[in-house]
Amino acid sequence: MRAMILAAGRGERMRPLTDHTPKPLLPVAGRPLIDWHLQRLADAGVSEVVINLAWLGEQIAEHVGDGSRWGLRVRYSREGDAALETGGGIARALPWLGNAPFLVVNGDVWCDYDPAPLLQPMDGLAHLVLVPNPAHNPEGDFGLVRGRVVTGGGERLTFSGIGVYAPALFDGHPGGAFRLAPLLREAAEQGRVSGTRHDGLWCDVGTPERLEALNARLSGSI
Template identity: 65%
Template sequence: MHAMILAAGRGERMRPLTDDRPKPMLCAGGRPLIDWHLTALARAGVTRVVVNVAWQGARLREYLGDGGAWGLEVTISDEGDSALETGGGIRRALPLLGEAPFWVVNGDVWTDFDPAMLPREPAGDGHIVLVDNPGHHPEGDFGLRDGRAVEAPPRLTFAGIGTYRPGLFRGHDDGAFRLAPLLRNASAAGRLGATHHRGAWWDVGTPERLKALDEWLSRRRGA
């Protein structure tokens, strides 16, 4: 199984913490965020992980190496000076991900969700993980009906984790674009599965949320 970690964003809301490093290399619980993802993916049986880079990409390259420290093969998808956003980054990396469905996780989240719970063969174009709405996103993104993501309330929040078929992206031009419209189109067509994860999940989008996560992990570790 192949997977991708989205790690190319500039992290404007995290400044000044991201002035000299990419957001997935910020630490929580004594480890870079990306280290948590790589460890979980390796445990779930992933063999190759593609990591897209742009801002401070050299720092990530140096840290990741060939992935051997995690028992993985890590390949870099370099987007140059300007990140291609979530959809464009995945679209650019398709030649590295192969023809089979693959897992994707946002590099700036933390979760105890086990990637092995994701389907390796989604019934439609993809399958996403939904979580309870955090305080900073109370309106949510998708409803959940009979294992499918739907455009109806009550809505849950997209966790930035999913399984996708390459065909979901191939109809789009190469360039910068967001993943969300593709997911909404798949949902409207009844081709987007979903799972509700009721465990821990953090969107590490601001210095305050990073600090809160770090403190939570420290308490959990000391319990």
């Protein structure tokens, strides 16, 4: 299975940290955030990764290179000055992601989830990893009922930013910049999204305060 890391965002809420450093290169437990993703993908058995770039993206390309130090083949989807958001970024990279389902990881999360199970055959248009709701998202994003992701009912959980998508999820996409969430909600309403609950450590590294708290939690534990 191929994989993609979404790394094109500006990181407005992380300013001033992201004024000169793209968010995926911010240090977590002494390593750039994106290194954690690349290592976990390689350990899971992924061999090819696409990384989309926009804000300060060439810093990411310079740091990661061709991916060989992780045993990966890395390609870059350059979006120019304006990022195409989550859906548009994936849609632009579809020619490199192939005809089979592919794994996508948001570049601005940290999670101890092992993605290896996600490399197994998938039923439907998407499979999402969901986590207990953090303080900044108390209402959650989706419900989970007997392994199916729903938009209403069930236990409310938060989308981790880790998922597997079939290329058909993007059929008829609007083009340009657009968000992934509406496509996932539509597919969930059709009963075509499955899900896994992960109760381990997860953090949306969305603010300097969350980054500081994550580093404090990981200090001495890894």
